[in-house]
Amino acid sequence: MAGTAPFAKMNGIGNEIIVADMRGRADRVTPAAAIALNADAATKFDQIMAIHDARTPGTAFFIDILNSDGSGAQACGNGMRCVVQALAAETGQKIFTFETVAGILNARQHADGTISVDMGTPRFGWQDIPLAEEFRDTRMIELQIGPIDAPVLHSPSAVSMGNPHAIFWVDGDVWSYELDRFGPLLENHPIFPERANITIAQVTSPETMVIRTWERGAGLTKACGSAACAAVVAAARTRRTGRSVSLMTPGGGSLHVEWRDDDHVILTGAAEWEFSGSFDPSTGQWARDTESAA
Numbered sequence: 001m002a003g004t005a006p007f008a009k010m011n012g013i014g015n016e017i018i019v020a021d022m023r024g025r026a027d028r029v030t031p032a033a034a035i036a037l038n039a040d041a042a043t044k045f046d047q048i049m050a051i052h053d054a055r056t057p058g059t060a061f062f063i064d065i066l067n068s069d070g071s072g073a074q075a076c077g078n079g080m081r082c083v084v085q086a087l088a089a090e091t092g093q094k095i096f097t098f099e100t101v102a103g104i105l106n107a108r109q110h111a112d113g114t115i116s117v118d119m120g121t122p123r124f125g126w127q128d129i130p131l132a133e134e135f136r137d138t139r140m141i142e143l144q145i146g147p148i149d150a151p152v153l154h155s156p157s158a159v160s161m162g163n164p165h166a167i168f169w170v171d172g173d174v175w176s177y178e179l180d181r182f183g184p185l186l187e188n189h190p191i192f193p194e195r196a197n198i199t200i201a202q203v204t205s206p207e208t209m210v211i212r213t214w215e216r217g218a219g220l221t222k223a224c225g226s227a228a229c230a231a232v233v234a235a236a237r238t239r240r241t242g243r244s245v246s247l248m249t250p251g252g253g254s255l256h257v258e259w260r261d262d263d264h265v266i267l268t269g270a271a272e273w274e275f276s277g278s279f280d281p282s283t284g285q286w287a288r289d290t291e292s293a294a
């Protein structure tokens with residue numbers, strides 16, 4: 001394989017991530033390569049986090065984010081933790097400043113191995129999310145699915161964490177909703193001109209929540225970090241919780257989100273390495289490193 005780049009298959013509490021090392025190269029991971037990697041069971045992923053050389057002074061790297069359908073994403077909290085874990089293992093460094101298409105992100109690895117990412121500040125304006133029509137109050141927008149007189153899911157909160165999120169509040173078990181059926185319809189609903197990440201959230205106490213997410217461009221995932229941030233911000237905004245919340249996700253892992261008084265949202269959780277290999281960023285053809293774990 002010519003011109004290959006190293007990668008690590010990792011996960012952020014079950015969110016399937018490929019960290020691609022594109023440093024020192026001018027090319028990008030193509031949508032075709034992303035689709036090919038996702039089509040192989042061994043490298044099936046939710047997001048690729050491609051580490052590129054820095055573009056802006058004061059930042060260590062530029063991170064390009066691709067969904068498994070080949071589309072671009074502005075934010076990926078679980079993926080950023082995987083990037084930090086990979087770079088910390090390589091360099092011994094614990095604190096990083098990155099640039100993404102959505103702006104500058106700071107992250108740090110703690111002594112216990114968990115990683116916190118400053119996901120920036122949420123936006124609530126309908127044009128910022130974006131929504132296709134004006135909603136003065138995005139704490140609850142008019143949108144429902146199911147029979148008109150007995151909707152299954154309705155009145156979500158809408159939030160931008162750099163990427164668009166809709167949070168549907170439910171009282172009962174998040175598993176009793178057919179998110180695999182409703183997710184694609186809601187992701188592609190005309191109210192979301194750039195599509196949206198769709199989350200079902202059950203608030204279990206002022207400090208705890210359970211969430212399931214249908215991710216834009218990736219489908220059902222075991223966790224979504226930016227959705228966790230969006231859910232906590234929306235819950236605090238609607239007085240369902242406080243500003244510091246632990247969330248259970250379908251992968252069985254937990255995330256912690258704090259919406260600080262300075263408006264920044266801090267996502268904390270674990271990241272895990274699975275195996276390493278190299279791949280062709282234009283085609284997605286790949287090979288596992290021989291010394292890499294199965």
Ligand SMILES: N[C@@H](CCC[C@H](N)C(=O)O)C(=O)O
Nearest residue numbers: 073076077078163224225226
């Ligand atoms: N898994 C991610 C979110 C990924 C981006 C999303 N699918 C989008 O297109 O906005 C996370 O952990 O935040």
